Amino acid sequence: MIAIGTLLHVKQLSRSGLELTISLFIPIVQATLAVYLFRSGGESHRLLDAAVGAGMMGVWSSVLFGSGGAIQSQRWQGTLEMIMLAPRRPVLVLLPITLATALTGTYALLATLLWGRLLYGIRLDFVHPAAFVAAAPVVILSLGMFGLLLAATFVLLRNANALANTLEYPVWLVSGILVPITVLPTWTTPLAAALPTTWAARALREATAGGPVWPSVGICAGISLICLALGAFALTHVERRARAAATLALA
Amino acid sequence: MRTLRLLTVGGVIAYRALFNWTSPGMFVGTLLVGPLFQLLFFAYLGRELQVGDDRFFIVGNAVLASSLACVFGGTMAIGNERRFGTLGHVLLSPRSRTAVFLGRALPYAGNGLLIAAFTLTGGALLLGLRIPPGALPGMALALTVGSLSCGFFGLALGALGLRFRDIWVISNVSVALMLLLTGVNVPPSALPGWLAAIGQGLPITHAAAAARLLAGGADLTEALRPLGIEVLVGAAWAVLAALLLKVFEVESRRHASLDTL
Numbered sequence: 001m002i003a004i005g006t007l008l009h010v011k012q013l014s015r016s017g018l019e020l021t022i023s024l025f026i027p028i029v030q031a032t033l034a035v036y037l038f039r040s041g042g043e044s045h046r047l048l049d050a051a052v053g054a055g056m057m058g059v060w061s062s063v064l065f066g067s068g069g070a071i072q073s074q075r076w077q078g079t080l081e082m083i084m085l086a087p088r089r090p091v092l093v094l095l096p097i098t099l100a101t102a103l104t105g106t107y108a109l110l111a112t113l114l115w116g117r118l119l120y121g122i123r124l125d126f127v128h129p130a131a132f133v134a135a136a137p138v139v140i141l142s143l144g145m146f147g148l149l150l151a152a153t154f155v156l157l158r159n160a161n162a163l164a165n166t167l168e169y170p171v172w173l174v175s176g177i178l179v180p181i182t183v184l185p186t187w188t189t190p191l192a193a194a195l196p197t198t199w200a201a202r203a204l205r206e207a208t209a210g211g212p213v214w215p216s217v218g219i220c221a222g223i224s225l226i227c228l229a230l231g232a233f234a235l236t237h238v239e240r241r242a243r244a245a246a247t248l249a250l251a
Numbered sequence: 252m253r254t255l256r257l258l259t260v261g262g263v264i265a266y267r268a269l270f271n272w273t274s275p276g277m278f279v280g281t282l283l284v285g286p287l288f289q290l291l292f293f294a295y296l297g298r299e300l301q302v303g304d305d306r307f308f309i310v311g312n313a314v315l316a317s318s319l320a321c322v323f324g325g326t327m328a329i330g331n332e333r334r335f336g337t338l339g340h341v342l343l344s345p346r347s348r349t350a351v352f353l354g355r356a357l358p359y360a361g362n363g364l365l366i367a368a369f370t371l372t373g374g375a376l377l378l379g380l381r382i383p384p385g386a387l388p389g390m391a392l393a394l395t396v397g398s399l400s401c402g403f404f405g406l407a408l409g410a411l412g413l414r415f416r417d418i419w420v421i422s423n424v425s426v427a428l429m430l431l432l433t434g435v436n437v438p439p440s441a442l443p444g445w446l447a448a449i450g451q452g453l454p455i456t457h458a459a460a461a462a463r464l465l466a467g468g469a470d471l472t473e474a475l476r477p478l479g480i481e482v483l484v485g486a487a488w489a490v491l492a493a494l495l496l497k498v499f500e501v502e503s504r505r506h507a508s509l510d511t512l
Binding site for chain 2: 017018021022025026029030032033036037038039040041042043162163165166168169170172173178179180183184
């Protein structure tokens with residue numbers, strides 16, 4: 001059910017002009033920006049890092065806006081009641097949506113790598129190529145699980161998209177996606193350690209530039225499983241409350 | 252006088268209508284906190300890569316902060332009339348639609364100015380940038396000119412909302428491209444000539460250059476040239492917006508596609 005649901009939502013998201021813009025075009029612009037910034041800073045040897053980092057930024061944007069708005073968009077489409085009536089636990093119905101947003105985020109990663117290769121001649125010299133190929137799907141699915149917690153949290157907030165708009169840059173910054181965590185104020189370190197995006201970015205960076213990939217992948221997956229459990233609990237609570245108060249369909 | 256009233260009162264009413272569905276939380280989160288973190292992101296990235304000093308990124312991103320309100324506001328000002336089914340009523344008005352729509356840009360430009368000023372203050376306080384007090388009036392002028400110019404740019408994009416259905420794609424792409432092309436994060440000298448040339452025709456580029464000069468202690472007379480160019484760029488976008496609105500209105504009437512979503 002999760003696999004079929006995910007495939008259905010990936011297909012649906014892949015037909016949306018806005019989703020494709022967020023997943024393909026904007027990451028390419030960000031990758032271009034990162035390439036010129038890294039070149040200006042005399043860091044031409046780190047262009048692959050820049051391309052991977054820009055791709056990860058795209059994955060996070062896709063998860064943040066897609067998962068954060070998952071329930072709201074079902075409301076706007078008028079399908080929220082139908083999916084909540086399904087004789088399955090809410091988590092099983094919504095998880096495919098959040099996984100799909102993470103998977104469409106993969107377009108960003110592929111697009112920035114392809115763009116970098118074709119336009120800027122960036123050689124795809126991954127230190128651990130096999131680990132990169134294996135780690136990328138794991139961290140992306142992990143971010144999809146994190147997305148479920150976002151979806152469950154955002155549904156409690158009337159203006160969830162305001163929070164989504166606010167969270168894009170802070171998470172890019174604190175997770176060390178392009179900016180190393182070491183240059184940030186020390187109080188951000190515990191925050192970074194708690195975010196799966198930090199470990200996801202770190203895993204892909206280590207696969208790209210060298211380092212122990214699997215501990216980062218493991219921590220990312222572990223935090224995301226906790227997020228999945230919390231999200232599932234929150235969804236059950238929210239669904240019961242919405243049914244009791246008859247507010248399920250209220251935007 | 253009547254046209255001036257139409258420009259200002261009409262714009263304010265449309266702006267207030269927008270706030271029927273938004274809220275203070277959304278305003279603070281999207282338009283104040285978001286741009287401030289964008290500034291911090293690029294300032295820290297700039298520090299790491301040593302592409303420019305803090306002033307380069309703080310002042311540049313503060314001027315660019317207005318683009319969020321101006322570009323999205325401009326596109327929504329026209330696109331939402333169609334979405335909410337009120338476009339026909341506006342176009343039936345016996346008054347000049349050019350004045351009606353150009354007036355829509357003014358509150359968004361004011362909004363953009365507020366956001367830019369907040370982002371500049373927040374960024375300077377958080378990262379410890381000292382701006383000479385004597386530079387403040389000139390910088391206020393640079394932010395105002397940049398916001399107005401960007402407001403008319405947003406309106407030109409909004410005009411496309413009369414022709415194309417997905418205005419969000421247009422506004423998202425434009426904001427992303429401004430990040431790259433206006434020289435606020437990547438120095439124009441580091442971009443290929445053709446990309447830098449596109450940036451010269453975009454709003455914010457020259458206002459950011461002027462604001463940087465002023466923040467660096469330059470005299471207002473030195474900043475007059477980039478400010479003048481920014482005014483010209485803004486005026487060109489205003490004329491283009493008026494033209495596009497006229498053309499697309501006539502086209503949509505002819506093809507009966509005014510309310511097609």
